[in-house]
Amino acid sequence: MNPTAQQLTEWDKRYVWHAFTQMACYEPLIIESAEGCELIDIEGRRLLDGVSSMWCNVHGHCHPAIDAAIKDQLGKVAHVTNLGCSNSTAIRLAKRLSELTPGDLDHSFFCSDGASALEVAIKLAFQYWHQCEKPQPKKTTYIGFEDAYHGDTIGTISVGGVDQFNAVFKPLMFPVHRLLIPDRRVPDEASACTYHLQVLEETLQQHHETIAAVVIEPLVLGAAGMIVQPHGYLRGVRELTQKYNVLMIADEVAVGLGRTGKMFACDHEEVVPDILCLGKGLSGGYLPMSAAIATTEIWNAYLGEYGEAKQLCHGHTFGGNPLGSAAALATLDLFEEEQTLAQLPAKMARISEHLTRLKEHSHVGDVRQCGMIAAVEIVRDKATGEHFAWTDRHGHQVCQFALQHGVWIRPLGDVLVIMPPLSVSLPQIDQLCAVIAAGIEHVTHTKGHSR
Numbered sequence: 001m002n003p004t005a006q007q008l009t010e011w012d013k014r015y016v017w018h019a020f021t022q023m024a025c026y027e028p029l030i031i032e033s034a035e036g037c038e039l040i041d042i043e044g045r046r047l048l049d050g051v052s053s054m055w056c057n058v059h060g061h062c063h064p065a066i067d068a069a070i071k072d073q074l075g076k077v078a079h080v081t082n083l084g085c086s087n088s089t090a091i092r093l094a095k096r097l098s099e100l101t102p103g104d105l106d107h108s109f110f111c112s113d114g115a116s117a118l119e120v121a122i123k124l125a126f127q128y129w130h131q132c133e134k135p136q137p138k139k140t141t142y143i144g145f146e147d148a149y150h151g152d153t154i155g156t157i158s159v160g161g162v163d164q165f166n167a168v169f170k171p172l173m174f175p176v177h178r179l180l181i182p183d184r185r186v187p188d189e190a191s192a193c194t195y196h197l198q199v200l201e202e203t204l205q206q207h208h209e210t211i212a213a214v215v216i217e218p219l220v221l222g223a224a225g226m227i228v229q230p231h232g233y234l235r236g237v238r239e240l241t242q243k244y245n246v247l248m249i250a251d252e253v254a255v256g257l258g259r260t261g262k263m264f265a266c267d268h269e270e271v272v273p274d275i276l277c278l279g280k281g282l283s284g285g286y287l288p289m290s291a292a293i294a295t296t297e298i299w300n301a302y303l304g305e306y307g308e309a310k311q312l313c314h315g316h317t318f319g320g321n322p323l324g325s326a327a328a329l330a331t332l333d334l335f336e337e338e339q340t341l342a343q344l345p346a347k348m349a350r351i352s353e354h355l356t357r358l359k360e361h362s363h364v365g366d367v368r369q370c371g372m373i374a375a376v377e378i379v380r381d382k383a384t385g386e387h388f389a390w391t392d393r394h395g396h397q398v399c400q401f402a403l404q405h406g407v408w409i410r411p412l413g414d415v416l417v418i419m420p421p422l423s424v425s426l427p428q429i430d431q432l433c434a435v436i437a438a439g440i441e442h443v444t445h446t447k448g449h450s451r
């Protein structure tokens with residue numbers, strides 16, 4: 001007998017430990033199925049997926065082409081280890097990625113999650129300096145950014161910077177140089193790029209001999225609140241890392257796969273990092289699939305006689321999984337078949353129109369956009385930018401309102417995220433933004449007046 005909706009709700013609260021969730025006050029939203037950009041819950045309620053199921057869905061849910069590719073693969077084999085063994089689907093994917101990514105980023109190390117791809121990148125960079133042509137074993141530390149997010153494993157929280165999440169784990173983390181978040185608004189739009197590059201250069205000047213790599217989310221710092229970097233900053237980071245002989249790790253887990261309007265965020269500034277990490281959208285958001293893709297320079301440093309022990313001693317059981325690879329290949333095919341990127345400018349422009357209107361609201365402090373990533377920041381005081389108390393959970397309340405009105409979104413504190421699948425339609429963008437506008441109005445007016 002199938003469990004009832006009520007049973008599922010009770011079991012969910014009792015047996016499932018949800019990510020980033022206070023289980024004592026968790027209210028389940030249980031999805032039964034999905035169709036395109038809509039999720040359908042166990043009560044049959046349809047919800048527009050306004051954040052691409054945590055920023056990973058690309059072409060919509062249950063896309064027939066991706067479903068068929070997975071089913072086809074399932075008829076052959078579901079899993080093959082990549083420890084000393086391979087499968088034709090992962091091989092084809094690695095070749096495709098080498099063609100798609102810029103420069104000679106030709107060597108894919110497959111993992112399952114974004115965080116594990118970043119862990120690989122961190123280790124690849126570290127060991128590289130031990131065995132490259134002119135070894136520099138003193139290069140053992142990293143440059144990261146305040147509020148940057150690279151995952152939740154110990155290595156990735158070390159290079160990341162979200163203190164609110166990680167304060168308790170400080171004793172487990174390794175030290176890194178953490179720079180001010182390269183926010184386009186700081187100190188002001190005109191000087192932001194120069195200013196943040198100068199901060200980076202000062203750190204590199206002083207410490208380059210001990211720095212293995214700079215770890216950066218290109219163009220947009222996602223979990224930090226969709227903070228957009230100044231134009232030219234990424235290019236500048238690449239130039240400075242080259243000047244000071246430091247590797248550059250680009251974390252494109254959130255911004256890769258068309259999210260910013262181009263296939264990769266690095267493409268906007270013609271940057272070729274030393275290691276590029278993909279996750280989330282790589283399998284179209286269908287299956288756990290990620291990759292750390294390295295240049296031939298890095299790859300070569302790992303080649304040698306067996307006895308030299310130069311190989312990377314790292315692996316994940318499901319790295320290069322054929323089902324995930326099949327979903328990824330189908331996802332990449334769809335970019336061509338459906339001309340996904342060519343259709344984005346109209347959608348980006350529509351989001352931009354809505355943001356312009358939202359910006360006028362008396363409790364909207366800032367709106368930000370980079371391609372198909374947008375954010376609306378709710379503030380108590382528009383003039384000073386003062387926030388509401390985080391415990392008031394205004395962002396969460398707007399999302400609750402949205403849920404009552406057919407839209408599922410998830411905030412970052414008081415920052416509302418607009419990040420639908422790339423396949424979203426213009427009317428769906430209108431629906432999403434209208435509900436957010438109404439939600440802000442509802443929450444700040446009914447609540448705001450009484451405080």
Ligand SMILES: *Cc1c(COP(=O)(O)O)cnc(C)c1O
Pocket residue numbers: 112113114115116118149150151152217222223251252253254255279280
């Ligand atoms: C989501 C995310 C990660 C972590 O990916 P997981 O699959 O959740 O481990 C890493 N970096 C960025 C930029 C992300 O947005």
